Amino acid sequence: MIIKELPAIFTPARPVLQKIEQAGFEAYFVGGCVRDTILGDPIHDIDIATSAYPSEIKAIFKRTVDTGIEHGTVMILDHGTGYETTTFRTESGYQDYRRPDKVTFVRSLAEDLKRRDFTINALALRENGEVIDLFDGLTDLKKHLIRAVGDPNERFHEDALRMMRAVRFASKLGFMIDPATLAGIKQNAPLLAKIAVERIQVEFEKLLLGQQPVSGLKDFIATGLYQYCPGLADQKDALSGLLVLNNWQLANTQQAWAMICVQLGLTGQQIGRFLKQWKTSNDLIKQVKKIVPLVASLRNNTLSAMDLFEGGWQAVQDANQVAKLYGWVKDDSEIENQYQALPIKSSKELAVDGRTLIVDGQLKPGPLLGKVLNDLTRAVVQGQLTNDRETLLATARQLAEEKG
Incomplete structure (x- = not known):
């Protein structure tokens, strides 16, 4: 050729x-x-x-x-x-x-x-x-076939990560794995436990972000590779639920991991523990922890101004992409209009800060100061107070008296 x-x-x-x-x-x-x-x-x-x-x-x-x-x-x-x-x-x-x-x-x-x-x-x-x-x-x-060069058992004993590469290529290319190669993966799947988690993580992320992730996941589950991945050993049924999802349009790793956490039913600290097992970055963990609750709000049709504010625009976009997989999606333009309508999009946009409340609001440094700031922020985001310095100072003094 x-x-x-x-x-x-x-x-x-x-x-x-x-x-x-x-x-x-x-x-x-x-x-x-x-x-x-x-x-x-x-x-x-x-x-x-x-x-x-x-x-x-x-x-x-x-x-x-x-x-x-x-x-x-x-x-x-x-x-x-x-x-x-x-x-x-x-x-x-x-x-x-x-x-x-x-x-x-x-x-x-x-x-x-x-x-x-x-x-x-x-x-x-x-x-x-x-x-x-x-x-x-x-x-x-x-x-459209993925076939090992020579004896699959020899190839996988040389490098056990090749088994993850096979299922990743099935996803990336939309190819089928040759039966003998698939049998070799199933037979040698326990060898994956010998491989550093960081290397498995890279292949798993690429699988989830491939052109045909259902194809790769199907083989990932059928060969038993999932049993040797952090936090997935007893999750065959949950993982299999991903095989019926059709609208795969995941664009980044935080969306991919958020989807896995949603599918496994993980929340809060469970998300952190799970992702730390996979040796993901602290930044990714932080973002996924924002995305997963937003997906739940989209599912329940309870997405509030505080949800949008606390999540931030990137997490909101990521959550909507994950929700699309499950049919819980909200119209992109509608959700953007809802976000843009927020009175403030960051606590830095609040017309007062801690120093202002200490100097002009007569509050002392300490836990009470933080609680008052939090209450003011929430009230402004929810439209209960205008983001005006004098209004916020007066409310702060009132809150300080009530809480003090």
């Missing part, structure tokens, strides 16, 4: 491959960039593999950086752009089911490609557009 017109991302890198070839070595674009070129999908980065050893690459190019030289990876700096180039290699001894104990550099493209995960990722591309397909990956692309 010849690709007559390569995407623009390859253009500046072609001279790099040409220079390696002129020095007497082989060089190819490999992996996902080749797959996505054939599928017509967006390409985010390119990978280069070569028969040249790291020392030989460094002799060909004046400017290089050793980014992973023990694994054969050298970055070539060319006209201000860095291109990571990796020597053909074989691997052996996967004691941690993730990284090889030994890497051996080889001159054979076939030896290099046969260690890769799936046939659709074991394609190589010459700089002139010729596709090298040694494992029938092109056929599998046409069939």
Whole structure:
């Protein structure tokens, strides 16, 4: 197969491959960039593999950086752009089911490609557009099939994360997993417990944000992979409920995790504990904790001015996207009009602050001050008070007397 017109991302890198070839070595674009070129999908980065050893690459190019030289990876700096180039290699001894104990550099493209995960990722591309397909990956692309290169059990013992990558690709591409590969995942699913949660998290998030997440989730559940993910071991029924949802339009990770929390029935501190198990960031946890109650308000048709104020516009938008999955959605323009109609959208917009209340409102620092500020904010948001300095000061003094 010849690709007559390569995407623009390859253009500046072609001279790099040409220079390696002129020095007497082989060089190819490999992996996902080749797959996505054939599928017509967006390409985010390119990978280069070569028969040249790291020392030989460094002799060909004046400017290089050793980014992973023990694994054969050298970055070539060319006209201000860095291109990571990796020597053909074989691997052996996967004691941690993730990284090889030994890497051996080889001159054979076939030896290099046969260690890769799936046939659709074991394609190589010459700089002139010729596709090298040694494992029938092109056929599998046409069939929309995810199939392990060689023996699935061997591939998953080499890197157990590949099982999550399989279900993630099922979601991302809308492909089916080959029966033998699916059986291999089911048999080796317990190995996922050997993999760092952070790595599983990345694949799970990509699965939830794919083109066909139901396809990926179905395999994720059927193979038992979910049993080895934080907080999901006993949640087969809840997860299976996601398979009947059709209107998947999740746009970011906070929406994805909010949906999972809604589906599992998690609230408040439960959300924090669950997401910490997944090693997500504190910022994401904070945002999801805002989104989930908003989804509940949308479900119950009780979305109030305080809900909108406390959540903030980003969380409101995210909540409405999650609600769309379940049919609890509110019209986007209606919800935006409701938010824009808020008298204030942040406590910083309140006409008084703590210092003002201390100086002019005759309040003392302490818990009472915080309670009064909170009451004033709530009253303004709900339209019970105008956001006027004198009005708020007078109300503050009254509240202080009542609460004092």
